Amino acid sequence: MTPLAEPGKSFGQRLQSAVADALIGGVIAFLLFCLLLGERTVDNVTGLTLMPRPMLLAVAVGIVVVGRLLLSLFVWHAEYPLTTPFAKLFTRELFDRRDLIVLGSVAGAAALTLIVASIVGAPAYVLIAALVLGFLFIGAMRRGIVYFFPDLPYARMFTIGGILFVILFPLCSYLIDKAFHLGLPLRYWFDLSILVLTYVMLGWGLNIVVGLAGLLDLGYVAFYAVGAYVFALLAMHFGFGFWMCLPIAGAAAALWGIVLGFPVLRLRGDYLAIVTLAFGEIVRIILLNWTNVTNGPNGISDIPKPTFFGLPFAAAGPVTFASFFGLKYDPLQGIIFLYYVILGLALITNLVTLRLRRLPIGRAWEAMREDEIASRSLGINTTITKLTAFATGALFGGLAGSFFATRQGFISPESFTFIESAIILAIVVLGGMGSQLGVAIAAIVMVGGFEALRHTAWLQDVFGQEFDPALYRMLLFGIAMVAIMVWRPRGIVGSRSPTIVLKKAHAISSDLVKEGHA
Amino acid sequence: MAYFLQQLINGIALGSIYGLIAIGYTMVYGIIGMINFAHGDIFMVGAFIALIAFLLLMSLGLTLVPLALVLVLIIAMALTAVWGWTVERIAYRPLRESFRLAPLITAIGMSIVLQNFIQVSQGARVKPLQPVITGGYELFQQGGFEVILSNIQILIVVTTLVLMAAFWLIIARTPLGRAQRACEQDRLMASLSGVNVDRTISLTFVLGAALAAVAGLLYLLYYGVIDFYIGFVAGIKAFTAAVFGGIGSLPGAMLGGLVIGLIETFWSAYFTIEYKDVAAFSMLAIVLIFFPTGLLGRPEVEKV
Numbered sequence: 001m002t003p004l005a006e007p008g009k010s011f012g013q014r015l016q017s018a019v020a021d022a023l024i025g026g027v028i029a030f031l032l033f034c035l036l037l038g039e040r041t042v043d044n045v046t047g048l049t050l051m052p053r054p055m056l057l058a059v060a061v062g063i064v065v066v067g068r069l070l071l072s073l074f075v076w077h078a079e080y081p082l083t084t085p086f087a088k089l090f091t092r093e094l095f096d097r098r099d100l101i102v103l104g105s106v107a108g109a110a111a112l113t114l115i116v117a118s119i120v121g122a123p124a125y126v127l128i129a130a131l132v133l134g135f136l137f138i139g140a141m142r143r144g145i146v147y148f149f150p151d152l153p154y155a156r157m158f159t160i161g162g163i164l165f166v167i168l169f170p171l172c173s174y175l176i177d178k179a180f181h182l183g184l185p186l187r188y189w190f191d192l193s194i195l196v197l198t199y200v201m202l203g204w205g206l207n208i209v210v211g212l213a214g215l216l217d218l219g220y221v222a223f224y225a226v227g228a229y230v231f232a233l234l235a236m237h238f239g240f241g242f243w244m245c246l247p248i249a250g251a252a253a254a255l256w257g258i259v260l261g262f263p264v265l266r267l268r269g270d271y272l273a274i275v276t277l278a279f280g281e282i283v284r285i286i287l288l289n290w291t292n293v294t295n296g297p298n299g300i301s302d303i304p305k306p307t308f309f310g311l312p313f314a315a316a317g318p319v320t321f322a323s324f325f326g327l328k329y330d331p332l333q334g335i336i337f338l339y340y341v342i343l344g345l346a347l348i349t350n351l352v353t354l355r356l357r358r359l360p361i362g363r364a365w366e367a368m369r370e371d372e373i374a375s376r377s378l379g380i381n382t383t384i385t386k387l388t389a390f391a392t393g394a395l396f397g398g399l400a401g402s403f404f405a406t407r408q409g410f411i412s413p414e415s416f417t418f419i420e421s422a423i424i425l426a427i428v429v430l431g432g433m434g435s436q437l438g439v440a441i442a443a444i445v446m447v448g449g450f451e452a453l454r455h456t457a458w459l460q461d462v463f464g465q466e467f468d469p470a471l472y473r474m475l476l477f478g479i480a481m482v483a484i485m486v487w488r489p490r491g492i493v494g495s496r497s498p499t500i501v502l503k504k505a506h507a508i509s510s511d512l513v514k515e516g517h518a
Numbered sequence: 519m520a521y522f523l524q525q526l527i528n529g530i531a532l533g534s535i536y537g538l539i540a541i542g543y544t545m546v547y548g549i550i551g552m553i554n555f556a557h558g559d560i561f562m563v564g565a566f567i568a569l570i571a572f573l574l575l576m577s578l579g580l581t582l583v584p585l586a587l588v589l590v591l592i593i594a595m596a597l598t599a600v601w602g603w604t605v606e607r608i609a610y611r612p613l614r615e616s617f618r619l620a621p622l623i624t625a626i627g628m629s630i631v632l633q634n635f636i637q638v639s640q641g642a643r644v645k646p647l648q649p650v651i652t653g654g655y656e657l658f659q660q661g662g663f664e665v666i667l668s669n670i671q672i673l674i675v676v677t678t679l680v681l682m683a684a685f686w687l688i689i690a691r692t693p694l695g696r697a698q699r700a701c702e703q704d705r706l707m708a709s710l711s712g713v714n715v716d717r718t719i720s721l722t723f724v725l726g727a728a729l730a731a732v733a734g735l736l737y738l739l740y741y742g743v744i745d746f747y748i749g750f751v752a753g754i755k756a757f758t759a760a761v762f763g764g765i766g767s768l769p770g771a772m773l774g775g776l777v778i779g780l781i782e783t784f785w786s787a788y789f790t791i792e793y794k795d796v797a798a799f800s801m802l803a804i805v806l807i808f809f810p811t812g813l814l815g816r817p818e819v820e821k822v
Contacts, residue, residue, distance in 0.1 A: 028600060028603075028604065031596075031597055031600045032597070032600055032601060032604060034597070035566075035567050035570040035571060035574070035593075035597060036563070036566060036567065036570070036635075036636070036639055036640065037639050039570050039573075039574065040639070040640060040641070041569065041570060041573065041640055041641070041645055043643065047646070047647075047648055048569075048573060048645060048646065048647065049573070049577070050570065050573050050574060050577060210619075216619065216622070263803060263807050264803075264806075264807070266807065266810065267806055267807070267810070269618060270547075270551075270552065270553045270618075270622065271761070271806055271810070273553070273622065274553060274754075274757060274758075274761070274802070274806075275802065275803050275806055277754065278754070278758075278799035278800075278802050278803055279799075279803070281754070281795065281799055282795075282796050282799050282800065285792070285793065285795055285796050286796065288792075289790075289792040289793065418750070419630070422626045422630070425623070425626070426623060426626070426627070429619055429620075429623045430623070433619075471637075471638055472634075472638060474630060474633075474634045475630075475631060475634035475635060475637075475638055477630060478627045478628070478629075478630030478631035478633075478634060479627075479631055480627075481623065481624070481626070481627030481630065482608065482609050482624045482627040482628060482631065485613065485620055485623050485624045485627065486608075486609070486612045486613065486624065489613055489616040489617070489620040490617075
């Protein structure tokens, strides 16, 4: 299964080995699935019984056999892997005739499917064909732009464009929607964007600990929980507002970062990961069982929303945001404000990270990540360095946590399970550790993409009405996590800019950077 | 005293199950130096395979329980071993030469995949099984409290002891065990001396998964109820056990499993049952901080 072509072999030989390989794959798939997919346990009055599902088993094994056969014939062992032209769309290599034939025929087939399916009325196929065409179009556009303007600073343009977009997106879409009465599902878009931005912020916060300092933290959600609960408890008992609690929650989380950081100073690598995981679980179990303070599994509700310089976003009241500015009340105003709050918090996280990287402490983090013993022998105080990394990361986790509490209005220990830590860590690693842009992209793909999957009805057109996309969401999430990691172990953005430069910044391949081994 | 003895018996039975899972962690960590995060879920898959195989044999008319259990044991070990092999092949082997975090991320991904695969294919509700092995021996009675050693507890401890002995023989006496120990010491040097490293690592995963399947079957018989989430907590505790005993050491894993099982049982019996996981996890932190190499582990020397 080497990805290299084997030109010495004839097609017959390759077919033979591909068939053998596919059959072995089929046998393994059968062994894997024969009981777990082939039978389903059903609860009955008499106890558990089995319901055989031979069709499902046959389909699953068939997919493995056919998929493996096609892949090994046309991609893995082929003299000319069919994926080359698609990959070339995103490089600067020249196309040859074969590439153009492949791309053209795929585009033609997709266009034909699009036309036929829209006449017949099969929305699922329309969508798939449109996605394929869109992919090809983006690739062609990219090649075109790069061909005509080879030397533009694309990374910078992309970053600035992205920041402008996220700043303008809610206001513009809101104004456009109101001006033209389009009735867009704005509420859903904003909620999704707020969710994604929360994870971007968490990713950037964890990136300080994992990406810069190289300390593998699997219990980051503990700080998120501390921030959320500190705010919720202060609001419940003392009636404090969001803005007053935000710094307190951040400070409390940072303090917890130091408290939990102290015992693990001597640990490294995977041991550190498992102890931080244990701490995360301990915090969750305590929140769950310390009923007279945290209200246990029932959680805390009625957490206040943030105010705009003391003006609440409410339908009625003495002075509200809407009445002060003479606007008509609209619940979307509050949501847009929340959007800007989390956007501001996330950008502050990013700014602080970028600035800290240039300070001595940031360089000490990176030095410690590369080699702890060497940095210690050069006079870096690793205790302080580690604790500041934990505290800074925890601070942003706490801020994000109190934002989470105010957005939801309700928190319970259920929101702070290990899976949250895993998702945040996956965002950091899949984004390419240390790359701020990569983390943002990974958050959009992993959180936004899979959250959108929860609400799409089109999947039901493909798989039938009883198909529940929400059920398959986490399964696909896990598969994507494994697939992206195997495909690009260094993450989506696999290069980074150096911290200090002499004249011109060259991107460094992240293969040269050691990570996760502090 | 009677209460104490009863808890001791319960703790040993629970600890044996943790020990069996812990062996999978300790072998994999010893040989490739990574936490196989999906191992707890392999245990869960093993329990599900055992449950389905048992129900299937029952529905085929096999009513002789001991024979059915032996068959279930063989089926579960074989099929779970295939799962262990597949997980290694898909998620870990391509990343063998990559940086340390990469296989940990795919392991977490695989753990999510396995949990949700079972949830999707078998449903999210708990799966109860009627007690298969009942009865037991009343050891003695004190103040109205009976100390009972149930048959299933005997089965758990005996199975664990037999498998431990078998594994110790495999590691100490067979060519496979020699290859494993060689890979553990120096993978490059082992491959230069003719050891097939990929095959040895695959076999390690296969053996670990087979043991996890046994643990799954025993768990199913002991508690009589499983769901798709049992792998996570059991996995972390078994890892705690492996670390406690000294990672890389088979007797250490067993010893660690017993200690964790006893701590958990006694904590539940004498303090609060809600905080039993906190006790186990705190134990992990304390052990790692004060005995980073565990009870029976070798100290790790870092060369500069």
